Amino acid sequence: MKSVSIRFKITVWxxxxxxxxxxxxxxxxxxxxxxxxxxxxxxxxxxxxENNIDEVEFFESYEALEKTADVxxxxxxxxxxxxxxxxxLDHVNEVYTSLYYKDSTLLYGENPISKETSHLELRNSQxxxxxxxxxxxxxxxxxxxNENLDGLxxxxxxxxxxxxxxxxxxxxxxxxxxxxxxxxxxxGGYLIARRTLRPIQKISDTAKEIEQCxxxxxxxxxxxxxxxIHRLADNFNDMxxxxxxxxxxxxxxxxxxxxxxxxxxSVIMAQCEFSLNNKRSADEYQKDLQVILRQTTKMSKLxxxxxxxxxxxRKPENYSKxxxxxxxxVSSVCEDxxxxxxxGISLEYKIQENIYCLANEKLIERLIQNLISNAYRxxxxxxxxxxxxxxxxxxxxxxxxxxxIGISKEDQKNVxxxxxxxxxxxxxxxxGLGLSMAYEIAKFHGGxxxxxxKPGEGSTFTFIFEKxx
Numbered sequence: 001m002k003s004v005s006i007r008f009k010i011t012v013w014x015x016x017x018x019x020x021x022x023x024x025x026x027x028x029x030x031x032x033x034x035x036x037x038x039x040x041x042x043x044x045x046x047x048x049x050e051n052n053i054d055e056v057e058f059f060e061s062y063e064a065l066e067k068t069a070d071v072x073x074x075x076x077x078x079x080x081x082x083x084x085x086x087x088x089l090d091h092v093n094e095v096y097t098s099l100y101y102k103d104s105t106l107l108y109g110e111n112p113i114s115k116e117t118s119h120l121e122l123r124n125s126q127x128x129x130x131x132x133x134x135x136x137x138x139x140x141x142x143x144x145x146n147e148n149l150d151g152l153x154x155x156x157x158x159x160x161x162x163x164x165x166x167x168x169x170x171x172x173x174x175x176x177x178x179x180x181x182x183x184x185x186x187x188g189g190y191l192i193a194r195r196t197l198r199p200i201q202k203i204s205d206t207a208k209e210i211e212q213c214x215x216x217x218x219x220x221x222x223x224x225x226x227x228x229i230h231r232l233a234d235n236f237n238d239m240x241x242x243x244x245x246x247x248x249x250x251x252x253x254x255x256x257x258x259x260x261x262x263x264x265x266s267v268i269m270a271q272c273e274f275s276l277n278n279k280r281s282a283d284e285y286q287k288d289l290q291v292i293l294r295q296t297t298k299m300s301k302l303x304x305x306x307x308x309x310x311x312x313x314r315k316p317e318n319y320s321k322x323x324x325x326x327x328x329x330v331s332s333v334c335e336d337x338x339x340x341x342x343x344g345i346s347l348e349y350k351i352q353e354n355i356y357c358l359a360n361e362k363l364i365e366r367l368i369q370n371l372i373s374n375a376y377r378x379x380x381x382x383x384x385x386x387x388x389x390x391x392x393x394x395x396x397x398x399x400x401x402x403x404x405i406g407i408s409k410e411d412q413k414n415v416x417x418x419x420x421x422x423x424x425x426x427x428x429x430x431x432g433l434g435l436s437m438a439y440e441i442a443k444f445h446g447g448x449x450x451x452x453x454k455p456g457e458g459s460t461f462t463f464i465f466e467k468x469x
Contacts, residue, residue, distance in 0.1 A: 033170050045127070045138050045157070045158040049141075058080055058149055060079065095157070095162075097155070099154060127140050135159055268292050309440055319362075322358065324357065324359055343383070345380075357467060363444065378459070383402060404458050407451065408455050416438075
């Protein structure tokens with residue numbers, strides 16, 4: 001089954017929404033237009049009747065009537081005559097005007113619903129409504145108040161159908177205009193969706209190419225921009241960078257492990273072959289076994305250190321944290337390791353009392369031991385190691401300094417990398433995982449392990465983390 005593209009879905013939803021808005025607009029326009037037209041119709045009947053008031057005049061005699069230059073129509077009324085203008089006979093804008101006695105008897109004019117409105121009470125300056133054969137009519141009555149016109153009324157009648165033509169025109173115009181707007185909107189929405197989603201297609205294509213060729217160094221190029229899609233592309237690029245770094249680190253790690261294990265394995269195999277192929281005395285066999293033991297011990301320590309690093313990095317949940325007296329722990333480790341005095345190196349420590357924190361005691365002890373061991377390993381003969389622990393505001397600072405051989409600026413970038421050893425002449429003293437493990441332990445506790453050093457002047461390793469209790 002062929003999948004439907006997001007572009008098509010967006011266009012469909014956009015078009016449906018546009019149709020709904022258009023229909024709502026249509027109904028709103030028609031409703032408002034009808035209300036306006038009905039008000040216009042009501043106003044028109046009022047205006048027409050008010051204008052026709054002056055079209056009715058009273059004359060006391062026929063002679064006075066004849067003297068009028070413009071006599072349209074006259075009717076005997078009371079002791080005189082009523083002169084009515086011809087315009088009164090015509091209906092204006094579908095408004096019919098009639099002259100009535102006060103007893104609702106039609107005197108003059110045209111009323112298409114005179115029979116139906118005969119029962120309708122005359123009400124001065126009020127608009128009344130009446131329904132005839134399903135059609136609504138507006139009726140407006142006006143009492144004549146000029147001299148000798150008492151008892152006469154003008155009644156205006158207009159049908160709501162007066163606005164039918166206008167409403168029909170509005171409806172036709174709307175029904176023609178709205179489909180055009182909807183069509184143009186749908187086309188515009190499709191083009192906008194296609195243009196907007198084009199970078200996403202480019203992201204998808206690039207990701208597919210990376211998957212097929214396995215080249216994690218490729219990046220998604222969308223050009224400059226700071227919208228959501230560009231930020232998505234940047235996040236993908238950052239992810240590819242992290243993946244590439246991770247894979248490179250794994251490859252380097254595998255290579256380093258292979259290199260570190262190759263030597264002891266080769267020595268063990270060579271020693272075993274030599275011992276098996278040659279007659280040896282008991283003392284010589286004992287020496288051979290001691291060589292094998294040293295190499296297997298080195299391998300065992302290397303493997304244990306690697307497993308510990310992996311556990312800390314991959315499964316930190318295996319290490320619980322509890323409240324510990326950090327001051328007491330550091331003092332205890334320093335007291336023990338000060339007894340080593342390797343190469344005449346002395347260890348001094350300055351510990352602030354009663355510093356507590358939430359930590360894994362075993363890991364913190366391992367970090368301290370690794371850093372002090374590293375200082376011994378790269379210290380000068382009769383040198384010094386200084387250990388300090390202090391609580392500064394809301395942070396705990398653990399610092400180890402020495403006056404050993406120091407680390408070059410270039411080596412400082414790699415000093416926390418697994419199996420990295422800056423001085424090959426002293427590489428036999430460790431596995432190359434001590435500082436890497438200390439770095440992972442510092443990360444596990446939410447802290448940071450940094451180094452400052454100058455060749456020939458010594459090094460300072462600083463572990464800083466926030467006080468968490």
